[in-house]
Amino acid sequence: MKKSFGATTIAYPTPVWVVGTYGKDKKPNLMTVAWGGIVCSNPPCLSISVRKSRLTYENIMLKKCFTINVATEDFAKEADLCGIISGKDVNKFAQCKLTPAKSDLIDAPFIREFPLVVECRLIKDADLGSHTLFIGRIMDVKAEIEITDEKGQISIELLRPLIFAPSTITYHGVGGCFGQAYTLGKSLLE
C-alpha cells in the first residue's frame, strides 16, 4: 500500500549544478541549483529554475547566458556553499577558492577546476510561481580529458557527479552500472 506525501517536490535523481553568470561590471557569480534537467535534443537545450530574488536571476536576464558546472564528489563543499551564501554579499569564486574562466562562446564564466561544464544561451524564460524556468540552448560541452574513457566518451564513473535527494536534502554519489540503454530491456521480449 502506498502512502500519500501530498503535493511536494519529491523526485529522483535531481542534479547539483553550479550556475555561472556575469553581472554588472563583469563580476562573476555562482549559484547552486537542484531544479534542472535536459529538455530538448535538437536543438540541445537544458533548463534551470531560479527564484527572482537571486543575483543569478538578474544576471541571466541581463546577459542572456549561463554556464552549468556539474558538481562532483571532490567539490561537494564548494557546491553546497554556493547554495547557502549570496553573491550580493560575497564573491563566491574567491570564498570557494575557484577560478572563473571566460567562455569563448558566451558571456558567462565557467569554473576552471570543475571537470565538466556546459555553456548555454538563454532562449526562453517562463515565470512558474516561486521559480522562473530558464531554458538554455547548449552551445558547447567542455570536459577534462581525465574524465573520458578509452573510447573518448565522457564517463559518469570518472566524473563522479553529485546527486541531490530533495526529501532528506542530502548529497549522494553515483553507484555501479546496471547496463546499456536500448539493450537491457530486450530480454523481456523473449
Place this chain on the structure above:
Amino acid sequence: MKKSFGATTIAYPTPVWVVGTYGKDKKPNLMTVAWGGIVCSNPPCLSISVRKSRLTYENIMLKKCFTINVATEDFAKEADLCGIISGKDVNKFAQCKLTPAKSDLIDAPFIREFPLVVECRLIKDADLGSHTLFIGRIMDVKAEIEITDEKGQISIELLRPLIFAPSTITYHGVGGCFGQAYTLGKSLLE
C-alpha cells in the same frame, strides 16, 4: 585543459522516469524519459520532454495528466523496454508484467509495483524543436512505506533510483551519502 565536445545533450545526472498516461478508450500506456526534472517549488512542478511522434505526446495532450513512476534498480529492464517499444504496437504494462493503478486525483495510471510515483496535471506545454516540454503540477507523491526511513522520510538509499548517463547511454545506481545540504559547505566559511 578542457576538450570541446560541441553542442550536445550531455549533463549529469539525468533521471529514468516511466511516464504513465491513458489514451483513447482508457488504454494505459508507459514511456521512459531521461529529459526531465523539477522546475518549481511553489506550486510544485516538474517537467518532462517528449517527441511529437510518441503515443505519450497524444495522450498527454488528450488527458492533460500524467504520472512519473521513478525507475529503480529492481525495474531496470522494464524501464528500458518502455523506452524501446511503442504503445502503438504493444501493451507495455502487459509486456512488462506491470499493473496499471487508477490514480484517485488525476486521469492517468501509475505502476502499482513501482515504489515511488508522482501524479501531475499538465499546466503548460512548449514546443522546443525535437521535443515538447510538458510542465506538470505535482498533485501528489505516493510511496511505499518500505522506502521510508525511521523519520518517515522517503530515503534515496532505500528507493535505489536509476540514473541515466547520456554520453555512454548507460544506467547507474546511487552511491554513498556525501553529507547534508546547507551544512556541508559552511566549513569553507571558517
